[in-house]
Every structure is written in C-alpha cells, then in structure tokens.
Amino acid sequence: NAGVTQTPKFQVLKTGQSMTLQCAQDMNHNSMYWYRQDPGMGLRLIYYSASEGTTDKGEVPNGYNVSRLNKREFSLRLESAAPSQTSVYFCASSDVGRSYGYTFGSGTRLTVV
C-alpha cells in the first residue's frame, strides 16, 4: 500500500524552465492538494481538487497550474520557474468528510537557480 507517491524527489531548474510534479494516490480518496513549505512559513496551499474534474486555487496559486488527470493523479506544473518557487512541495489526499485527515506524499525538493 503506497499511499501518496510523488515524483521526482529532487529537482534543480534554471530560471524560466518548466516542469511538472507528479502525484498519485491509491487510497481511493476524492480530494487532492498541493502545498509548498518554506522555512518559517509553514505549509501553504497552492491548489486543490475536491473531486475528479474540479480544481480550485488555494492561498498561493500564482505561477502554477494543475491538472486532475483522473481520481488517482493530480499534477502541478511550473510554466516558467522563478527563484521564488524554490521550496519543498507536498502532495496530499483525503476523503471528503468530517475527519479530513490528510495523507501526505514524501515531498519534492525543488531548487530554481
């Protein structure tokens, strides 16, 4: 039982390059999320998908796009990377419901130079 799988684990980009972070979950969860974590800032929500076919902006969506490919997969794309996007990115999933206990992936450490 893998839970939430993120790829890649590490990435270095040059300013202006693009890339897609992949996320897949095998828990049959309806909702999926992308967060970024910066020192002293905690986890901040970039985008989320409450269910297959829907996506919504979170707290810090600028510079990112997302695709909910199917119920299992939710990708995050950086079209033109900037140094300000250097961060650790976490994907998470949950069932809609009162518990809202999120399961997180292992994270992607992204550096933009």
Add this chain to the structure above:
Amino acid sequence: QKEVEQNSGPLSVPEGAIASLNCTYSDRVSQSFFWYRQYSGKSPELIMSIYSNGDKEDGRFTAQLNKASQYVSLLIRDSQPSDSATYLCAVISGNMLTFGGGTRLMVKP
C-alpha cells in the same frame, strides 16, 4: 493576520517531562482540528484529531480543544528524544485545511 498561530519555538523539555504545545485559530466556525508531527526532511504525519470541546487521549498524547477561546493544545507525556520534531496545528477553515507555522520540540536526554 495568519489564521492559525503557533509559537515557533524551539520548546526544549527534558526526557520524561510533559511537553505542552499550543495553537490559536481565528475562524470561529471551524469544527475540525488536527495535530501533525514532521521530522526534519520528512512529510507531515497525522497524530491526533479533535472535534469536540474537552480532552482526547491517545497513548502519550492528549489533545485539548476550547472553541470559546479558539484554542487547541497538544500534551505529550513522558517525552522521549524520538518526539523531537516540528508539530503542526491544522484547522479546517472554509473547505480546506489551514496549517500553523509549527512548533519545534526538542527533548533532551
């Protein structure tokens, strides 16, 4: 104003002591509250959830909720060096989970 506030620490306690971690939140209609533990370089893992006023115990962990004061806390009894980590408070606000900045706990042998 950040919606979920935590003291960043570090909070240092000796092994065997009780560690007390605190969190305040601004959204009065929040109904669900969570504590996550995050070891350095790892992803957050859920350790406690609480929905009603009062205390909820799970092993060495006790979560406390006071909705009138908009305050949630986590007590760790018999603290161990392996409890050294950052503890994140999280609150359902609107339709999503909002995190505090986390409190770094250091348990010294």
